[in-house]
Amino acid sequence: MITAYAGGVEMITRPSRTAPGVDQPLAASLRAENISVRFGGLAAISEVTLALERGHILGLIGPNGAGKTTLVNCLTGFQAPTHGRVLLADAPTLGWTAEHFRRAGVARTFQAGRLFKALSVVENIEVTGAGLGLSRRRARSLALELLAWLKLDDKAETLAGALAYTDERRVGIARALLLGPAFLLLDEPAAGMSDAESDELSSLVKAIPKTFECGVLLIEHNMRMVMDTCEMIHVLDSGRTIAEGTPAQIQKNKAVIASYLGGEGEKQLEIMEEGH
Amino acid sequence: MIETPSGRLLRGLLPPVLVMLGVAILTVIAVQLGGDDLSLTITETLIRLTVVVGLSIFVGNSGIVSFGHIGFMCIGAYVAAWATCNPMWKQLMLTGLPTMLQENQYPFLVAVAGGGILAAFVGLILGAAILRLSGIAASIATFAFLAIVNNVYSNWDTVTAATSSIIGIPVEVDPYMALAFALCAIAIAFWFKDTRMGLMLRASRDDGVAARASGVSILKVRLVAFVLSAFVVGVGGTLWAQFLGVLTVDMFYLPMTFMTLAMLIVGGMGSVTGAVVGTIAVTVFVQLFRAMEGGVTVGATTFALPQGTQEIALGIAMALILIFLPAGLTRSRELRLRRQRAATGDTGLGAPASLGS
Numbered sequence: 343m344i345t346a347y348a349g350g351v352e353m354i355t356r357p358s359r360t361a362p363g364v365d366q367p368l369a370a371s372l373r374a375e376n377i378s379v380r381f382g383g384l385a386a387i388s389e390v391t392l393a394l395e396r397g398h399i400l401g402l403i404g405p406n407g408a409g410k411t412t413l414v415n416c417l418t419g420f421q422a423p424t425h426g427r428v429l430l431a432d433a434p435t436l437g438w439t440a441e442h443f444r445r446a447g448v449a450r451t452f453q454a455g456r457l458f459k460a461l462s463v464v465e466n467i468e469v470t471g472a473g474l475g476l477s478r479r480r481a482r483s484l485a486l487e488l489l490a491w492l493k494l495d496d497k498a499e500t501l502a503g504a505l506a507y508t509d510e511r512r513v514g515i516a517r518a519l520l521l522g523p524a525f526l527l528l529d530e531p532a533a534g535m536s537d538a539e540s541d542e543l544s545s546l547v548k549a550i551p552k553t554f555e556c557g558v559l560l561i562e563h564n565m566r567m568v569m570d571t572c573e574m575i576h577v578l579d580s581g582r583t584i585a586e587g588t589p590a591q592i593q594k595n596k597a598v599i600a601s602y603l604g605g606e607g608e609k610q611l612e613i614m615e616e617g618h
Numbered sequence: 619m620i621e622t623p624s625g626r627l628l629r630g631l632l633p634p635v636l637v638m639l640g641v642a643i644l645t646v647i648a649v650q651l652g653g654d655d656l657s658l659t660i661t662e663t664l665i666r667l668t669v670v671v672g673l674s675i676f677v678g679n680s681g682i683v684s685f686g687h688i689g690f691m692c693i694g695a696y697v698a699a700w701a702t703c704n705p706m707w708k709q710l711m712l713t714g715l716p717t718m719l720q721e722n723q724y725p726f727l728v729a730v731a732g733g734g735i736l737a738a739f740v741g742l743i744l745g746a747a748i749l750r751l752s753g754i755a756a757s758i759a760t761f762a763f764l765a766i767v768n769n770v771y772s773n774w775d776t777v778t779a780a781t782s783s784i785i786g787i788p789v790e791v792d793p794y795m796a797l798a799f800a801l802c803a804i805a806i807a808f809w810f811k812d813t814r815m816g817l818m819l820r821a822s823r824d825d826g827v828a829a830r831a832s833g834v835s836i837l838k839v840r841l842v843a844f845v846l847s848a849f850v851v852g853v854g855g856t857l858w859a860q861f862l863g864v865l866t867v868d869m870f871y872l873p874m875t876f877m878t879l880a881m882l883i884v885g886g887m888g889s890v891t892g893a894v895v896g897t898i899a900v901t902v903f904v905q906l907f908r909a910m911e912g913g914v915t916v917g918a919t920t921f922a923l924p925q926g927t928q929e930i931a932l933g934i935a936m937a938l939i940l941i942f943l944p945a946g947l948t949r950s951r952e953l954r955l956r957r958q959r960a961a962t963g964d965t966g967l968g969a970p971a972s973l974g975s
C-alpha cells in the first residue's frame with residue numbers, strides 16, 4: 343500500500359496489487375476476434391471484433407438486447423463463442439473457465455449486482471483473494487485497503503444484503519478490483535443512479551486505469567457518463583458493430599444516430615433512462 | 619469501527635465456545651438428574667448431534683440438501699462392526715471380510731477412525747462424480763446414493779450379514795464419550811466455516827456465477843466440504859454402532875434421513891448453532907409426543923395420544939417453521955454475545971446471550 347499525507351490525514355492513494363505467491367497478470371490486451379454467439383435461432387452477437395488495452399477505457403453502448411452482456415460473457419469465460427476467438431495477450435483462450443479468466447487477470451461486474459448477500463462487505467471482497475489463492479488473513483487486509491480506497495471502510499462489517507443500491511455497485515467493483523486485474527469489465531454499473539451518483543461513479547471509473555494499470559470496458563446507457571468517461575466507444579446494434587470511435591465521432595456518426603440516438607432509438611433511450 | 623486483532627479473534631471464538639459450553643452443561647445436568655433411561659436418550663441425542671453437525675458442514679455451507687449422508691453413517695457403522703466384533707463370530711458369519719478384519723479385534727478409536735476414513739473416501743469418489751451438477755440434480759443424486767448403499771448392504775451376505783442383524787459389537791459409548799465427539803464435531807464445523815474454503819463455499823451458495831467470477835472453483839470447494847462432512851457423519855456411524863451394540867441396515871434409511879434433515883431445517887440450515895438448536899428442539903419435541911402416546915395419567919384417567927401422532931405433529935411443526943421462519947429457529951445465525959454498540963443505541967443490557975449476526 344502506498345500512503346500519502348495530506349493535511350495530516352493519511353490517505354490511501356493506491357491499494358496493493360500484489361501479494362506473495364500470486365502472479366501479477368501481465369497481459370497487455372484482451373481481444374474478441376470476429377466472434378458470434380447464437381442461442382438456437384437467435385444471433386445474439388455476430389462477427390464482433392473489439393480490443394481492450396491496459397490503461398484505457400473503452401465504452402460499449404447499444405440498445406437493450408444488442409448483445410453487450412453476451413459479449414462480456416464471452417470475454418470472461420461465461421459464454422463460449424459459436425464462432426471466432428477470444429485472445430488474452432494474443433494467446434487463444436479456448437476451453438478456459440470463468441475462474442481461469444479471473445486468475446489470468448480478467449475481472450468483471452454484473453448488471454444485477456450479484457453480491458454474496460449473506461456475507462459481510464469485507465467478506466465479499468475477501469472471496470476474490472481466497473479464489474486467487476491467498477490466506478484469509480492476507481485477503482482480509484487487502485480487502486480492507488481496497489474498501490478504504492473506495493471510502494467504504496465504515497461498511498466493512500455490514501451484510502451485503504443490507505446495502506444501499508449505490509454502495510452495492512461499489513462493492514461489486516471492489517470485488518473485481520482485488521489484486522489488481524489486468525482488465526475490468528463493468529456491466530451497467532450506473533443503472534438506476536442519479537446524475538450526481540453517476541458523476542461520482544464516473545470519477546471512480548476514470549481513476550481505475552491509472553491506479554491499477556488496468557484496461558476498462560464500460561457498458562452504460564447514460565450517454566453523458568459514457569461520453570465523459572471513455573476514450574473510445576464501441577456501438578452494438580442487434581448483435582452487430584455499427585460504429586467505433588472517439589466520443590466526438592460517435593456523437594456525429596449517422597448510423598449511430600439513426601439506430602440509437604435518433605428517431606426510434608431516441609425514444610428507446612428515453613424509455614431506458616426513465617425505466618430506472 | 620476499529621477492532622484490534624485480538625478483539626476479532628475473541629469475537630470469532632465466542633460463538634463456538636458458547637455453543638459448546640451450552641451443550642456440555644445441558645448434558646451434565648441431564649445426566650446428573652436423570653436415570654439410566656435418560657442417559658440412553660442423551661447418548662443417542664449426542665450421536666445424532668454429531669451426525670447433524672457433520673451434515674451441516676456440507677449442507678449449511680453449500681446450500682445443497684443432501685439425502686445421502688445417512689449412507690455415510692451406515693458405512694461408518696459397519697466399519698465399526700467389522701473392526702470390533704468377536705473374531706469367532708466374524709469368521710462364522712462374515713466370511714467375505716478380509717482375513718485381517720476376520721481374525722482381529724480392534725480398539726474403539728481405531729474403529730472410529732476407520733469408519734470416518736472409509737466414509738470420507740467414498741465421499742470423495744461420489745462427490746467428484748455428482749458435485750458438478752446443479753443443486754437440485756446433486757440432491758437427487760445423493761438420494762440415489764442412499765438407495766445404493768442400502769441395497770448393497772442389504773444384499774452383501776458375507777460382509778454385512780445382509781438383512782440379519784450384526785450382534786455383539788462391544789458397547790463403548792456413554793453420554794460423556796458421545797459428548798466429547800459432539801463437541802469435536804461442533805468445533806470442526808465452526809472452524810471449517812471460517813476457513814478460506816468455507817468462505818468460498820458460502821459465497822458460491824449465495825451466488826455461484828459471481829463466485830466463479832471471483833476465481834472460485836465451485837467443484838473443488840464443494841468437494842472439500844463433502845469429504846469432511848462425510849468423515850464426521852461416518853464417525854457418527856461408528857459411535858452409533860458402538861452405542862447400540864447391534865446393527866441392521868434399515869436403521870440407516872429414510873426415517874433417519876428425514877429426522878436428521880428435519881433437525882437441520884428446524885434449527886436453521888445456514889449455521890452450526892442452527893444444527894445444534896434443531897437437534898435439541900426436535901429431540902425434546904419427539905420425546906414429549908412419545909411420552910404422550912405412551913399415556914399421561916391425570917387423576918384417575920389416563921390420556922394417550924394415538925400412535926403415530928408424533929410423526930404427524932413433527933411434520934406439521936416443520937411445515938409451520940418453513941412457512942414462518944424459513945431460515946429456521948436461529949434464522950441461520952450463529953450465537954453471539956450482544957456487543958456494546960453505542961452508535962446504534964444498543965446498550966448491551968438485554969439478554970446476556972442472543973442470536974444475531
Ligand SMILES: Nc1ncnc2c1ncn2[C@@H]1O[C@H](COP(=O)(O)OP(=O)(O)O)[C@@H](O)[C@H]1O
Pocket residue numbers: 381384385386404405406407408409410411412413
Ligand atoms: N442465455 C441465453 N439464452 C438465450 N438467449 C439469450 C441468452 N442470453 C442472452 N440472450 C438473448 O441475446 C440477446 C442479447 O442479450 P444481451 O447480451 O443480454 O443484451 P444487452 O446486454 O445488450 O441488453 C437478447 O435478445 C437476449 O434475449
Ligand SMILES: [Mg+2]
Pocket residue numbers: 410411412453529
Ligand atoms: Mg445487458
